[in-house]
Amino acid sequence: xxxxxxxxxxxxxxxxxxxxxxxxxxxxxxxxxxxxxxxxxxxxxxxxxxxxxxxxxxxxxxxxxxxxxxxxxxxxxxxxxxxxxxxxxxxxxxxxxxxxxxxxxxxxxxxxxxxxxxxxxxxxxxxxxxxxxxxxxxxxxxxxxxxxxxxxxxxxxxxxxxxxxxxxxxxxxxxxxxxxxxxxxxxxxxxxxxxxxxxxxxxxxxxxxxxxxxxxxxxxxxxxxxxxxxxxxxxxxxxxxxxxxxxxxxxxxxxxxxxxxxxxxxxxxxxxxxxxxxxxxxxxxxxxxxxxxxxxxxxxxxx
Numbered sequence: 107x108x109x110x111x112x113x114x115x116x117x118x119x120x121x122x123x124x125x126x127x128x129x130x131x132x133x134x135x136x137x138x139x140x141x142x143x144x145x146x147x148x149x150x151x152x153x154x155x156x157x158x159x160x161x162x163x164x165x166x167x168x169x170x171x172x173x174x175x176x177x178x179x180x181x182x183x184x185x186x187x188x189x190x191x192x193x194x195x196x197x198x199x200x201x202x203x204x205x206x207x208x209x210x211x212x213x214x215x216x217x218x219x220x221x222x223x224x225x226x227x228x229x230x231x232x233x234x235x236x237x238x239x240x241x242x243x244x245x246x247x248x249x250x251x252x253x254x255x256x257x258x259x260x261x262x263x264x265x266x267x268x269x270x271x272x273x274x275x276x277x278x279x280x281x282x283x284x285x286x287x288x289x290x291x292x293x294x295x296x297x298x299x300x301x302x303x304x305x306x307x308x309x310x311x312x313x314x315x316x317x318x319x320x321x322x323x324x325x326x327x328x329x330x331x332x333x334x335x336x337x338x339x340x341x342x343x344x345x346x347x348x349x350x351x352x353x354x355x356x357x358x359x360x361x362x363x364x365x366x367x368x369x370x371x372x373x374x375x376x377x378x379x380x381x382x383x384x385x386x387x388x389x390x391x392x393x394x395x396x397x398x399x400x401x402x403x404x405x406x407x408x409x
Contacts, residue, residue, distance in 0.1 A: 107168040112159045115261045121148065121165075122155035127240070129167065145170050184218060184228035194229055199388050201235050204263040205256055207377070209390035212252040212369060216243055230257060244268055245276075248338065250354075253280070253374025254390045266381070271335065276379040280330040280340060281319075281392060283371035283399055284349040285359070287326050292317040295343045299336050312336045314343055325352070325403040329375075340372060352399065369395050 116124050122137050125146070138155055140146050147166050148157060186194075193211070200207035208226070215222040230241045241257045242264035258264035270276045295314045300307060313333040320327045326349070332339055338357065344350055345357040352371040373396055378387040400407055 107166060110165045110167075112161060112163040112165065114161055116159050117161050117261075118158050119261065120155065121146075121153060121157040121159060124159055124165075140167075140170050143169075183231070184223045184225055186229040186232050190224075190229050191232060194233055198235060199254070199390060200386075204260060205258045205267070206230070206235060207388050208255050208257065210247060210252060210255045210374075212250055212393065212395075215249040216246045216255065222249060226255065227257070245271055245335070247374050248341075248370070248372075250370035251372045251374060252390075252393050252396070254278070254377045254388055255374070256377070270379055270381075274333065276377065278332060278374060279376040280332070281373045281375045281396070282328045282330055282340065282344070283352045283396070283403065283405065284326050284328055284344055285324075285352060286349050287321040287323045288316070288318055288328075288347075288349065290318075295347060297343050297346055299339065299342050301337065310334075310336050312339045312343055314340060320406040322404050325405060327400065327405045341370075352403075371396060371399055 110128065112124070116128070121141075122134060125137055126132070134155075137146070141152065141155055144152055145168055147153070148159075149164050150166070197208045197210065198206055199209055208230075210216070210226055214229075215225045217227055218225045227241045227243060230236050236259065239259040242259070242261065244256050244258050244264055244267035247253060247255055256267060258267055267276070293316060295312075295316065297312050298309045299312045300309050302308075311334065315331040315333065317329045318326055319329055330340055336342075341351055341354055341357040345354075345359070348359075350358045353369045354372075355368050355370075373392040374390065375392065376387070376389050378385070380386070397407065
């Protein structure tokens with residue numbers, strides 16, 4: 107038998123989610139089965155998997171079979187190499203007891219997926235900066251996109267950042283190198299974007315404010331401020347308006363404008379927000395390949 111006591115970090119968390127995060131990443135069916143059998147109890151009582159935890163709740167786990175016949179394959183976490191950890195030491199823009207801000211390299215996913223096991227969260231979990239902490243994702247940027255990413259160190263700040271994003275109190279600025287030139291030097295893009303969830307088709311309004319920082323008619327450097335946070339929003343909207351981002355292998359017009367290594371020229375450049383009256387403002391320098399593309403396309407370095 108094992109006994110756990112709930113600390114403030116997991117107050118209001120569901121019992122099943124706490125189990126997966128704190129005890130073991132087992133299938134949901136296995137948790138439900140052991141709750142029914144009384145192998146998982148809260149304060150010596152059976153509770154549903156959706157039970158919301160309270161401070162100092164006592165959770166006892168006994169006779170738990172961590173092997174499921176139906177689900178033998180349990181997702182394994184990515185184990186970072188020494189090279190991963192050495193590279194990661196240079197990407198921190200902020201590191202405090204509640205959150206970090208990093209300059210994410212392009213080509214690494216935020217979370218593990220079916221196509222990509224290597225991910226930032228599993229790498230951060232093994233760094234000195236997260237010793238004694240757990241990385242909580244509060245927003246995402248595409249695998250191909252470089253730049254600013256906030257990762258919380260505790261549940262309280264994860265919920266806080268999620269709320270700030272939801273009410274649009276976190277302001278992001280991106281830099282993008284696009285094909286062609288806009289007629290106006292600044293403006294707002296408003297588009298209905300379509301998404302598929304299984305066979306269900308849904309649409310969502312996407313709003314992005316843009317400013318042309320430099321252009322030579324063939325290519326342009328844009329400053330982009332998304333007001334909404336739709337999946338692939340910037341990439342989709344710029345394609346819709348006939349100005350896809352250089353190096354985008356998914357949202358493009360032709361193969362002609364892909365760069366040699368097929369690197370997406372989109373960078374999360376700045377982020378700003380306020381917490382309890384304190385203002386936070388961070389800037390992430392674009393990678394060398396982004397600045398090299400500016401020079402090759404005769405565009406001025408951003409300001």
